[in-house]
Amino acid sequence: MLMIKDALDLEIHIDKSSGWPYRDVLKLAESFQLPAGRGNVTVFKYPQNHGLRVAWFDSWRPRDLDEHAVIIEDDLQLSPEWYSWLKRAWISYGHRSDLAGIALSRQYMMVKKPEYDYEILNNGEPFLYRLVGTWGFSPHPARWSQMLNWFYSIDHDNFDPYVPGLITSDWLHIHNRQGRRHMTWEQWHIYHSNKHGLFTLYQNLPNRHVLLNNWREAGVHSRTSPNRPDYPLVKGSCPIQLQSFPSRLNKYDWDARTLVR
Known part of the structure; x- marks a missing residue:
């Protein structure tokens, strides 16, 4: 459970695919919302499959400690x-x-x-x-x-x-x-x-x-x-x-x- 003053920014990273699974995943991700005041949802769509290493290493760069x-x-x-x-x-x-x-x-x-x-x-x-x-x-x-x-x-x-x-x-x-x-x-x-x-x-x-x-x-x-x-x-x-x-x-x-x- 989120604490009273906590905020959670959710990033959804979608690797490129094709067909109905990709479209359904994209639709679900773009419609997903957090409770009001709890944070933002950002969806990242990649133009081509880039593999697990890039997915992990590009997923997060800390802005501060x-x-x-x-x-x-x-x-x-x-x-x-x-x-x-x-x-x-x-x-x-x-x-x-x-x-x-x-x-x-x-x-x-x-x-x-x-x-x-x-x-x-x-x-x-x-x-x-x-x-x-x-x-x-x-x-x-x-x-x-x-x-x-x-x-x-x-x-x-x-x-x-x-x-x-x-x-x-x-x-x-x-x-x-x-x-x-x-x-x-x-x-x-x-x-x-x-x-x-x-x-x-x-x-x-x-x-x-x-x-x-x-x-x-x-x-x-x-x-x-x-x-x-x-x-x-x-x-x-x-x-x-x-x-x-x-x-x-x-x-x-x-x-x-x-x-x-």
Whole structure:
């Protein structure tokens, strides 16, 4: 729920497509409104498909360090509790120089090879993990600006943001061979975070409840639609863990098990 003085500017970015899905999405976006006095809705229409990397990197440029954003892709669903938790998380941890951003999604995998699914439980409390959250990510305005400035200052069409030992580095190389380099952005953020010692804040709630889930619709990430989300949303009752914002956070390295003190 928005606080009394809060305003939310909503930007809807529509990548170029064709046919009735595109027309229906465009119609819905252009007719969408926020409650009076709560903020503005702006629709951006792109003349041609530009891929996920441009979609993410062009989605937000902070105007100042007091501005925050959360980037939501089109097959994600938010819990009613997401905003109040995210705002309190930023109030609690926004001062940290090692914070790359805050994820609304659940941490669910370990990316150091040999990679596998692995959840950091951490007693249900917030923690820091090296890997960026790609679903419902709220970047730190200073760290995000630094990352973008670095990315656009280099020859990013030829530079290899390789981080030894991580499966994500191999995934980018696979995309390169497939001619789909423009369809991934995460490895650039991973490289930057690794170089500068940055972490993403997560909270893995009990009973696998989440503030944001993914319906995994067919598209770039999946060939089929399972018609069910990956995790259950927090609804109705609020887990006590969502009220916990400890001053000292446990930090986990790329292997998701090594506690960095």
